[in-house]
Amino acid sequence: MKRATLFPYVIWMALFIVVPMLLVLYYAFTVPTDAGATWSLDNFSRFFEPIYLRVLGRSLRLAVISTIICLLLGYPAAMVMAGNAFSRKSVILLLFVVPMWMNFLLRTYAWLTLLERNGVINVLLNALRLPNLNILYTESAVVLGMVYNFLPFMVLPIYSVLSKIDKGVIEAAGDLGANSFRVFTRVIFPLSVPGLVSGVTMVFMPALTTFVISRLLGGGQFTLIGNLIEQQFLVVGDWGFGSSISVVMIVLILFSMAIMSFFEGEEKSVALW
Amino acid sequence: MVKMVRKGKLVLLVLVLVAFSLSLAGCGQEKPTLYVYNWGDYIDEDILGEFEKEFGMKVVYDTYSTNEDMYVKIKSGGSNYDVIFPSEYMLTRMLQEDMLEKIDLNKIPNHKHLDERLMGTVYDPKNEYSLPYLWGTLGILYNTTLVDEEITSWDVLWDDKYRKQILMLDSQRDSIGAALIKLGYSVNTHDVDQLAEAGELLKQQKPLVLAYVVDEGKDKMVSGEASLALTWSGEAMYAISENEDLAYAIPEEGTNVWFDVMAIPKGAKNLEGAFKFMDFLNRPEIALRNTEYVGYSTPNVAARAMLPEEVRNDTQAYPSDEDIENAEFFVHLGDALRHYDRVWTEVKAH
Numbered sequence: 290m291k292r293a294t295l296f297p298y299v300i301w302m303a304l305f306i307v308v309p310m311l312l313v314l315y316y317a318f319t320v321p322t323d324a325g326a327t328w329s330l331d332n333f334s335r336f337f338e339p340i341y342l343r344v345l346g347r348s349l350r351l352a353v354i355s356t357i358i359c360l361l362l363g364y365p366a367a368m369v370m371a372g373n374a375f376s377r378k379s380v381i382l383l384l385f386v387v388p389m390w391m392n393f394l395l396r397t398y399a400w401l402t403l404l405e406r407n408g409v410i411n412v413l414l415n416a417l418r419l420p421n422l423n424i425l426y427t428e429s430a431v432v433l434g435m436v437y438n439f440l441p442f443m444v445l446p447i448y449s450v451l452s453k454i455d456k457g458v459i460e461a462a463g464d465l466g467a468n469s470f471r472v473f474t475r476v477i478f479p480l481s482v483p484g485l486v487s488g489v490t491m492v493f494m495p496a497l498t499t500f501v502i503s504r505l506l507g508g509g510q511f512t513l514i515g516n517l518i519e520q521q522f523l524v525v526g527d528w529g530f531g532s533s534i535s536v537v538m539i540v541l542i543l544f545s546m547a548i549m550s551f552f553e554g555e556e557k558s559v560a561l562w
Numbered sequence: 563m564v565k566m567v568r569k570g571k572l573v574l575l576v577l578v579l580v581a582f583s584l585s586l587a588g589c590g591q592e593k594p595t596l597y598v599y600n601w602g603d604y605i606d607e608d609i610l611g612e613f614e615k616e617f618g619m620k621v622v623y624d625t626y627s628t629n630e631d632m633y634v635k636i637k638s639g640g641s642n643y644d645v646i647f648p649s650e651y652m653l654t655r656m657l658q659e660d661m662l663e664k665i666d667l668n669k670i671p672n673h674k675h676l677d678e679r680l681m682g683t684v685y686d687p688k689n690e691y692s693l694p695y696l697w698g699t700l701g702i703l704y705n706t707t708l709v710d711e712e713i714t715s716w717d718v719l720w721d722d723k724y725r726k727q728i729l730m731l732d733s734q735r736d737s738i739g740a741a742l743i744k745l746g747y748s749v750n751t752h753d754v755d756q757l758a759e760a761g762e763l764l765k766q767q768k769p770l771v772l773a774y775v776v777d778e779g780k781d782k783m784v785s786g787e788a789s790l791a792l793t794w795s796g797e798a799m800y801a802i803s804e805n806e807d808l809a810y811a812i813p814e815e816g817t818n819v820w821f822d823v824m825a826i827p828k829g830a831k832n833l834e835g836a837f838k839f840m841d842f843l844n845r846p847e848i849a850l851r852n853t854e855y856v857g858y859s860t861p862n863v864a865a866r867a868m869l870p871e872e873v874r875n876d877t878q879a880y881p882s883d884e885d886i887e888n889a890e891f892f893v894h895l896g897d898a899l900r901h902y903d904r905v906w907t908e909v910k911a912h
Contacts (some may be wrong), residue, residue: 340904344911401778405787427774508773509732512910523630525903526732 316532332533339516341534348514349502352496356443359492362436363443364485368477370444371451382448385441385531397434397505404430406504426508434502439495443488450484451477486549494542512554514538595833599635599643601822602627606698606855612844618862619835626904636661636827644836649822651735653685653692654894656825663826669837672844675864680821683850683895693840696858697821698795699881699889700736701812703802706788713811719790720763725770729782729791732774734906735892736818737764740792742888743816751891754901763904765912774910783808794820796858799851799879802835803857812885819889821861838859883892 319326371383401407404425411421424430462472500515521531602625610621626632629652635641647837648656656662662875673693680694702713719728730737739749741760772788780801783791798810826836842848853860860866866874889899
């Protein structure tokens with residue numbers, strides 16, 4: 290019985306996940322010739338040329354910066370939400386989630402107008418006699434866009450872990466003489482690591498591969514790895530090179546997930562996965 | 563026993579599905595359907611309803627945002643479009659790959675209204691596969707309150723005076739094309755050295771560039787965020803209609819004339835309908851409404867004659883013969899596109 294119900298999913302996954310993955314691998318490891326295609330590593334050796342490595346380096350750097358900022362902003366926010374200070378927790382949670390229901394492109398476009406030289410933010414700053422903010426079309430704007438768009442993915446998993454911590458454990462730590470700092474470092478933080486790991490992964494991966502944010506807020510001046518892949522498929526039509534970059538990205542992400550799961554230790558990953 | 567029941571249900575489900583799809587197919591046969599695939603916002607959509615009424619056909623209308631999106635969809639099969647609107651270089655690519663049906667000009671009598679200068683081009687010398695739909699040039703859109711000189715040369719995009727006030731197109735062929743024209747080379751060059759020179763020029767320019775944009779560029783010009791922008795004439799006309807301080811100029815060194823065509827993908831089911839539709843779009847009064855709605859220039863001479871005088875004689879929208887002679891069409895580059903991509907990636911990663 291179980292097998293029969295599983296069957297459609299297996300077909301679905303084979304058709305739309307396994308076959309496409311194999312196709313990507315095929316394109317990555319072949320180059321077209323007049324007679325068809327031959328196996329080759331050309332696409333990969335091209336990727337390891339300096340200009341493309343620089344693109345990769347920039348993508349990694351911006352993704353790491355955005356992830357760290359999300360973590361620094363998101364962890365305290367999750368703690369506040371999970372704490373008892375607010376009686377209307379669900380309202381705050383809703384406020385975090387509702388913007389995510391709006392179209393992602395629309396939200397990024399909004400920043401384009403907000404950050405303009407004569408945009409809303411600068412008009413407000415002028416009114417308060419504060420210096421203007423001119424970060425549109427810079428790396429800062431790209432990081433801002435990533436943090437803004439991906440912050441909920443950091444907050445929600447951490448919040449969900451924190452709110453499940455047994456209050457008795459915290460009380461016990463206090464009864465045994467730990468001050469609130471020690472309670473945090475010895476009890477709350479270790480227990481929240483699985484949520485933190487999910488959060489970091491869920492911010493880092495899209496930040497590494499985004500191409501819309503860097504194109505709109507970076508004014509196309511900061512080619513990231515996502516832009517490079519998009520360009521290969523849509524403009525140049527070099528599927529082989531595009532696929533090989535994608536394969537490199539998959540390997541990188543697998544690698545970073547392996548590191549993550551090392552930190553995660555025995556605990557099982559929770560939350561939105 | 564349980565299994566038997568399940569199987570019965572499955573058979574029933576399949577039967578229902580088959581019956582459903584048959585009934586759908588049945589509907590389709592009553593009224594011929596024409597599938598049209600066009601750029602977004604590239605037609606006055608009221609026209610579709612009028613066509614349906616006059617010819618008793620149902621029109622299914624879908625849109626795309628780049629030539630490449632359209633190409634991938636047609637190439638991968640499974641779509642059933644009868645009329646598409648590729649740009650000239652994409653036309654070449656599709657012809658090379660034998661992806662288009664021949665058209666029968668006898669069934670499109672209104673093609674006689676079309677501008678000779680845009681007929682019989684290198685892409686389709688006898689117009690066996692395509693007819694021009696809308697066209698324009700590549701040039702410089704500028705804000706007259708921020709730029710007080712007359713724009714006559716591409717050099718202005720390299721002028722240090724306008725540091726961080728210049729918008730370039732995030733489009734390899736157009737931005738590299740501007741650099742190639744400035745250097746006096748062909749916009750279709752396959753010469754790697756010439757391309758490298760153009761790349762160097764664009765790298766020098768990068769500190770002056772505010773951003774590389776596509777669709778959002780016109781809004782930035784309208785709001786006064788930048789002073790100068792490399793752009794297409796149709797986009798420029800739209801921006802000028804939103805902000806009177808803006809003006810468009812075609813530099814003297816030359817420009818790129820581009821046009822989009824109407825064509826029929828191979829295997830189209832409703833050829834007769836496609837011909838009727840193409841003829842309908844070439845009726846002067848219909849072409850007039852389209853050019854007024856979209857803002858791009860029409861190749862339909864009779865329609866142009868009906869435009870208000872200041873538009874029809876506007877050398878920005880309808881460049882002189884001299885400008886057109888000085889201009890170059892984009893040609894599909896084939897494998898050389900990789901060199902362009904490399905130069906562009908170097909510029910952007912610089």
